[in-house]
Amino acid sequence: MRVLRDTLLVFQRSMGQTLRNPVWVVVGLMQPIYYLFLFGPVLKPVAQLQGFGGSAYNVFVPALLVQMALFGCVFVGFGLIAELRYGVIERMRVTPMSRLSMLLGRAGRDIAVLLFQSTMLVLMSIPFGLHITLSSILIIFALLLLIGLGMACLSYGLALLLRSEDALAPLLNAVFLPIMLLSGMLLPLSLAPGWLRAIGLAGSTVVVGIAVAAGLAALTISWAARSFGRSVA
Amino acid sequence: MSITTLRGDTPVIETHGLRRSFRTRRGEVEAVAGIDLRVDAGEIVGFLGPNGAGKTTTLRMLTTLLEPSGGEATVAGCDLLREPRRVRERIGYVAQGGATDPTVTGRRELVLQARLYGMDRATAAARAAEVLAALDLEACADRKGGTYSGGQRRRLDLGLGLVHKPQLLFLDEPTTGLDPQSRAHLWEEIRGLREQGTTVFITTHYLDEADALCDRLAIIDHGRIVAEGTAEELKREIAGDVVTVGVGNHCAEALRLLEHQPFVREASIDEGTVRLYVERGEAAMPQILRLLDGGGITLQTISLARPTLDDVFLRQTGRSLRDEAA
Ligand SMILES: Nc1ncnc2c1ncn2[C@@H]1O[C@H](COP(=O)(O)OP(=O)(O)OP(=O)(O)O)[C@@H](O)[C@H]1O
Ligand SMILES: [Mg+2]
Numbered sequence: 001m002r003v004l005r006d007t008l009l010v011f012q013r014s015m016g017q018t019l020r021n022p023v024w025v026v027v028g029l030m031q032p033i034y035y036l037f038l039f040g041p042v043l044k045p046v047a048q049l050q051g052f053g054g055s056a057y058n059v060f061v062p063a064l065l066v067q068m069a070l071f072g073c074v075f076v077g078f079g080l081i082a083e084l085r086y087g088v089i090e091r092m093r094v095t096p097m098s099r100l101s102m103l104l105g106r107a108g109r110d111i112a113v114l115l116f117q118s119t120m121l122v123l124m125s126i127p128f129g130l131h132i133t134l135s136s137i138l139i140i141f142a143l144l145l146l147i148g149l150g151m152a153c154l155s156y157g158l159a160l161l162l163r164s165e166d167a168l169a170p171l172l173n174a175v176f177l178p179i180m181l182l183s184g185m186l187l188p189l190s191l192a193p194g195w196l197r198a199i200g201l202a203g204s205t206v207v208v209g210i211a212v213a214a215g216l217a218a219l220t221i222s223w224a225a226r227s228f229g230r231s232v233a
Numbered sequence: 234m235s236i237t238t239l240r241g242d243t244p245v246i247e248t249h250g251l252r253r254s255f256r257t258r259r260g261e262v263e264a265v266a267g268i269d270l271r272v273d274a275g276e277i278v279g280f281l282g283p284n285g286a287g288k289t290t291t292l293r294m295l296t297t298l299l300e301p302s303g304g305e306a307t308v309a310g311c312d313l314l315r316e317p318r319r320v321r322e323r324i325g326y327v328a329q330g331g332a333t334d335p336t337v338t339g340r341r342e343l344v345l346q347a348r349l350y351g352m353d354r355a356t357a358a359a360r361a362a363e364v365l366a367a368l369d370l371e372a373c374a375d376r377k378g379g380t381y382s383g384g385q386r387r388r389l390d391l392g393l394g395l396v397h398k399p400q401l402l403f404l405d406e407p408t409t410g411l412d413p414q415s416r417a418h419l420w421e422e423i424r425g426l427r428e429q430g431t432t433v434f435i436t437t438h439y440l441d442e443a444d445a446l447c448d449r450l451a452i453i454d455h456g457r458i459v460a461e462g463t464a465e466e467l468k469r470e471i472a473g474d475v476v477t478v479g480v481g482n483h484c485a486e487a488l489r490l491l492e493h494q495p496f497v498r499e500a501s502i503d504e505g506t507v508r509l510y511v512e513r514g515e516a517a518m519p520q521i522l523r524l525l526d527g528g529g530i531t532l533q534t535i536s537l538a539r540p541t542l543d544d545v546f547l548r549q550t551g552r553s554l555r556d557e558a559a
Contacts (some may be wrong), residue, residue, distance in 0.1 A: 009348055017336055083334065091332035091393060094296050095349040098322040 003070050003098045010092075010105020018109060025113055028072050032064045032121045034049075040128060058132045061119055061233075062140055069144045072117065073151035074176050076110050077159030077168055084163055099229035103156060103221065110152040111145055118144055131150050147212035151179075152219045157224035245401050245432045246272040246295065250304035253290050264290040266456035267304060267315040272434055272449075274400075279447030280436040281542075283552050287456040288506040291327050292403050295434075296326045309401045322350070325399035329406050329436075331390045335379025335515050339370055339389045342378070343396050343527075350397035364392040368422065384415040390417065395426065403427065408442060440542040441480055450542075454550040467545045473498060474514030475544055478521060479506045479534035490528045496520065503553065506534075510544070 018025065044056045083089050092102055118141065122130070155172065162168050247472055253265040265287040272278045282288050293299035295308055299315040306313040310322035331507050334342065340361055347357035365374045368388040373381055381389065387407065395402055404423070408416040416439075423446060437443055443450055452460040452467075460467055480487045484502045491509060492500040496517050499510040511517040516536040525532050547553050 009345060013341075014335070015346055016341070021336070073499065086334050087328050087330050087332035088334050090298060090328055091326075091346070092349065093298060094321060094324070094326045095346070096318050096351075097349045 003101050003104075006097045006101030007104045007108065007153065009097075010101055011108040012105075014106050014109035015112065025117070028068070028113065029117050029120060031071070032117070035060075035067075036121070036125060036128065037062055051210055057125055057128050060130075061122065061125045061130050063183075064121060065140060065144055066147065067180070068117055068121065069114055069147040070151055070176065070180055070183065072114050073076060073110050073148045074155050075174055076106070076152050077155035077172070078165060080106070080156050080159040080167055081163060081168065082157070084159070093228070100221075100225045101230045103153060103225045105148055106156065107152040107221075110147050114144060114148045115141065139210070143206075143210055143213055146217045150217035151215065153217070153220035153224040157220060157227050159226070160227040174194070243274045243311075244271050244307065245276075246270060246306070246308055246434065247273050248295075248304060248306040250459050251291070251294060251301055251306055253287075253294055253299060253301040254302050257526060261321060261417055262414070263456055265294070265301075268453070268456070268458050270451060270458065272339070272432060274432055275427060275430055276448045277433040277435065277446055279443040279450045280434065280451035281438075281440075281443055281450055281546065282436075283550055286453045286550075288453060289405055290456075291453070292326070292434070292436065294406050296324060296403055298326075310337075323330075323400050325394040325397065327390050327394035327402075327404045327407055329409075331386060333378040333381065333386050333389050336377055338375050339378055339381070339392075340365065340374040342389070343392055346393050347396045348511070352397070360396060364396050368392050369418070384411050387411060388415075388419070389462055389546050393423065399431065399433045401434070404433060406436055406438060409438065416442070420434045440546065444542055452546065459544065459549045464542060467542065468540045470545070471488065473510055473512045473540075473542050474513055474517075475538045476509045476511055476517055476521060477503075477506050477531060477534075477536045477538070478525070480525070480530055481505060481533055482528045486528065490524055490530070491521065494524070499548070503547075508544075510540070510548075 031039070040057065040060060080089070083208055087232075089102070093099075122137065154175065158171060158175075159168055162171065248268055250267045252263070252264060252267045252268065254261050254263045256262075268287075268291065275351055278287050280291070293406045294301050295306060295313065297313065297320055300315070308320045311319040311323070333339075343361035343364055344354075344357045345362050348354070352360060362416065365371050365508075368391065370385060370388055372438065373385055378386065378389065387410065391404070391407055396406070407423075408419050411419065420442070423435070426433060435447065447464070449463050450461070450467060451458050460470070462470075478487065482505070484505060484507055487507045488500055488502055491497055491507065496511055497509050498512070501508050509517070509521070518535065518537060521535070522532065543553055
């Protein structure tokens with residue numbers, strides 16, 4: 001109960017900060033729009049290739065959504081480093097509030113922003129020829145939620161560990177690049193050689209994909225929440 | 234139970250051999266080297282020490298932010314290591330570096346802080362308004378923290394530390410950087426807290442602050458407590474008076490001449506003056522005059538004073554706090 005209440009309080013605080021300074025939401029939305037308008041047309045002829053299977057936008061939009069989940073959430077740790085520097089985190093750690101809530105309230109804001117951007121992107125893609133059923137949308141959004149949660153918590157955990165922007169940036173890049181390439185975000189992994197397909201879990205069912213994402217999210221949540229609780233020297 | 238019956242028989246803080254060391258690239262740093270401390274209910278206790286003495290590290294341990302490397306402590310009636318949650322419910326903390334977010338208004342932060350301590354929305358809003366009024370922050374309450382002046386920010390930090398009316402409040406250099414008027418104003422607030430029965434543990438660099446505000450003092454140096462007691466007790470330990478003679482650039486000669494005289498207990502050089510701790514100042518002054526005259530040293534100034542806390546500090550740590558604060 002305490003966790004729920006505290007999570008909501010932290011969520012409200014973070015969300016308020018974001019809404020009072022919506023630059024980041026808009027910037028985050030611009031990126032997929034650029035892709036949609038400037039890269040989508042280039043992709044159309046390529047989509048005829050074997051291995052794509054289906055209309056360009058049906059392949060392209062889910063990839064864009066995953067990209068947004070990865071990109072949008074991987075850098076949230078920078079905000080946390082600022083809060084560490086202001087002393088806000090330490091101030092919260094002296095209160096009896098739940099440590100898990102310090103993490104989940106912030107990650108909740110990141111997920112809310114992500115889901116808003118994703119909805120906008122899907123709506124904008126429909127005129128371009130995206131054909132998608134409601135049930136697949138729901139599955140995709142569930143997956144996005146788990147990916148975003150995992151990435152955000154990873155980013156927060158690393159921020160608490162490193163406590164400096166200078167160290168966080170290169171490390172996030174190092175972690176981020178393989179995740180991005182293996183996500184099949186740039187080109188479908190069905191085009192990749194067998195060993196790479198295996199690492200990227202290409203060809204596995206949606207259930208496996210969701211289970212893996214959920215597992216990773218649970219792992220990063222418990223790790224980052226522990227970092228919030230541990231004494232940060 | 235009244236404050237007076239509480240005072241003196243219930244320790245609010247009690248530590249035994251509390252230690253903390255940090256591992257760094259150049260080996261182990263022992264920031265706090267085993268301190269035994271006792272603070273009673275309703276006291277304002279000052280924690281004095283030069284830079285790097287271990288004040289902040291001690292406070293961070295007592296507020297559950299930092300795990301001790303050894304020793305034990307009871308804080309606000311709860312065991313620090315076994316019941317950190319319950320300790321947190323009863324204490325407040327104002328960090329040395331502050332805790333103000335430049336992107337959020339003071340009122341919002343106060344309300345949130347109150348709610349994190351369990352108050353409902355209406356109670357929290359009322360309490361935030363009360364704190365804003367008491368700390369004279371109403372004019373900037375709905376502006377973002379980034380627009381506050383240094384003094385306003387520090388007062389907000391204090392408000393965030395006491396919004397939940399803790400029974401024990403830790404203040405880490407709360408008045409550093411404030412003008413004399415704001416400092417005096419903050420002292421009034423802190424005294425007011427004591428009237429309400431709050432125990433205050435405060436670190437400071439300012440000796441006048443320690444003298445004026447604190448019921449009792451503990452001086453820490455190199456992670457160890459080197460002296461403890463009321464300001465009066467500490468001054469009395471340096472029995473006698475302080476004679477300061479100004480001799481321009483002849484300090485070394487004057488020191489050599491005077492330090493082995495039987496009536497001089499201790500002597501040191503401090504900024505163009507020689508400080509002599511003597512048994513009876515009135516009797517010592519004529520002798521000092523005669524000795525300097527005989528040694529051919531021109532005396533520029535001479536003064537006699539009761540020992541101050543700075544003398545205590547100098548004696549205990551070998552450093553003057555006045556230089557530190559400057
Ligand atoms: N995280 C840390 N890692 C390594 N050393 C540390 C760390 N924190 C503190 N120290 C060292 O421990 C010692 C005590 O530091 P502390 O901050 O407690 O001093 P302080 O008495 O509060 O000083 P000041 O008056 O300057 O605030 C210092 O030598 C400091 O460099
Ligand atoms: Mg300090």
